[in-house]
Amino acid sequence: MYDLIVIGGGPAGITAAAIAINQRLETLIIAERWGGQMTYEMQLEDMAGQEVITGESLLDAFRRQLEYLEFARHFDRVTKVAPEESSFLVETADGDRFQARALIIATGAKPQRLNVPGxxxxxxxxxxxxxxxxxxxxxxxxxxxxxxxxxxxxxxxxxxxxxxxxxxxxxxxxxxxxxxxxxxxxxxxxxxxxxxxxxxxxxxxxxxxxxxxxxxxxxxxxxxxxxxKLARVPNSQLVRGWIDCDEQGHIIVDVYCATSWPGVFAAGDVTLVSEQVLVHIGEGAKAALSAYHYLLMQG
Ligand SMILES: Cc1cc2nc3c(=O)[nH]c(=O)nc-3n(C[C@H](O)[C@H](O)[C@H](O)COP(=O)(O)OP(=O)(O)OC[C@H]3O[C@@H](n4cnc5c(N)ncnc54)[C@H](O)[C@@H]3O)c2cc1C
The missing domain is CATH 3.50.50.60 (FAD/NAD(P)-binding domain)
Incomplete structure (x- = not known):
């Protein structure tokens, strides 16, 4: 039984897992693949070398920490998440089953692309x-x-x-x-x-x-x-039906990243909070600390 399972390996999930591990929580991060790794640099004809601070270097530091802690990560697609009496069950496509006392959902959203030449x-x-x-x-x-x-x-x-x-x-x-x-x-x-x-x-x-x-x-x-800036679809299918989501499927969270289900927290593009790496690093950290407080209260 883990203390915490984080689902999603983008900026929100990576940060959440790293912060939880630093608090010595028994943590597992499950992700289909590491997300949020694109380069967000912008080069313009008349503006070579303009630096934009996106948080990628900070995120890289968290990611390297998790890559070193191999036992804390698992690459697979989560197919089912279900609440049990005092814990949560997480199942993956390969048939693995994990249990945790708390969850962070950081599964992002489907990217919006034009899909046209150029x-x-x-x-x-x-x-x-x-x-x-x-x-x-x-x-x-x-x-x-x-x-x-x-x-x-x-x-x-x-x-x-x-x-x-x-x-x-x-x-x-x-x-x-x-x-x-x-x-x-x-x-x-x-x-x-x-x-x-x-x-x-x-x-x-x-x-x-x-x-x-x-x-x-x-x-x-x-x-x-x-x-x-086309419409995006939040990857919230795993919890829709038992956790409150808005009409578009964003998981509804309070200021502490808590969802409507005690012990389940959410961060990143799967929520309605602004879609930006820098913001989601903060949201991931906040979700991890909120989960930690929740676990402390559970004893
Ligand atoms: C093309 C593009 C360009 C962008 N440009 C910028 C930019 O310039 N600046 C900026 O700040 N932001 C930019 N963004 C937005 C930024 O990338 C997102 O806001 C950020 O990555 C969201 O972080 P996240 O952790 O919520 O989710 P994501 O980074 O989307 O990560 C989601 C994670 O969840 C995993 N996952 C999803 N479902 C499952 C499942 N069922 N089981 C297991 N794992 C699952 C995925 O594999 C992935 O690891 C851009 C986004 C896109 C798509």
Whole structure:
């Protein structure tokens, strides 16, 4: 019986496991694979070597600690999580079964990609998935945000304060939020609803987007930056049904990362908390300490 099982090997899970191990909790981290390992650097034509602090180096330190502690990690897909009388059962695809007194769910969310030509090649060369990380690099430039939900709207509003012009390209009508009506009135925001992105243009750096407009016609939109902010699906299937989730499937947590089920904590993209490595390092640490406090109280 473990004290704590952490499910997920991204920034939230890795940090949570490292902090729990430092508190000498009997901890196991189970992950399909280490997540959160991409490079989030952004290189722009006129801005070589601009440093963006993403938390990756801090995360690397936690990850190295876990790689050294081989007994504390297990690579497999978790297929079932179930509450038992005073513990939780965790089953994996290979048929392994583990038990723990507390759980941290840090399974992330399915990434949102355009899946069009040019996207993969131009990531980090004008194409970003994180406005929080990269918006500040696009001062005075023309940029596009692709998406129609809360995250796209937030990114567009944030970019509108920095960029020259923001094209908000929404595949579907904007989700009705207070920010949506504000965006419709902003002078440097061009909103097109019902648009499909077909290609990210540019040889070395992003130079534009080729899109299909709502009337069916094709158009090229010249921009130096593209922010992909499509809807993401949280990986919360393991606990949906017995732990409270919102309509989109985000696990609902309180300020201590506690879920609706005592002894189960959640952190990272699987919750509604802002999707950023730096933030999730903090959330993972918080979840681990909350689980530790919970276990102390259980005696
Ligand atoms: C393409 C892309 C670019 C990004 N760019 C930036 C950026 O520039 N700056 C920034 O701050 N953020 C960026 N982000 C966001 C950032 O990567 C996420 O916010 C962060 O990784 C979320 O951390 P997490 O720990 O919640 O989940 P993740 O990093 O998604 O990790 C989830 C973990 O759970 C595991 N898992 C899931 N289901 C199971 C299961 N059933 N059993 C076992 N394991 C499971 C996965 O294998 C993985 O290890 C980007 C994200 C993407 C997709």
């Amino acid at each position: 996207e993969e090649r131009l990531v980090g060369r004008g194409l970003s998935y994180s406005a929080v990380t990269h918006a500040g690099l696009f001062l005075g430039k023309d940029v596009a945000v692709v998406g129609n939900g809360r995250r796209a709207q937030w990114a567009a509003a944030s970019l509108a304060r920095k960029a020259h012009r923001v094209y908000l390209l929404a595949p579907e009508p904007l989700v009705a939020t207070p920010l949506a009506s504000k965006l419709r009135r902003m002078e440097n925001v061009t909103l097109v609803e019902g648009v499909t992105v077909q290609e990210v243009l540019g040889s070395q750096y992003v130079e534009g987007l080729r899109v299909r407009m709502p009337d069916g016609g094709e158009q090229e939109i010249p921009v130096k930056g593209v922010f992909v």
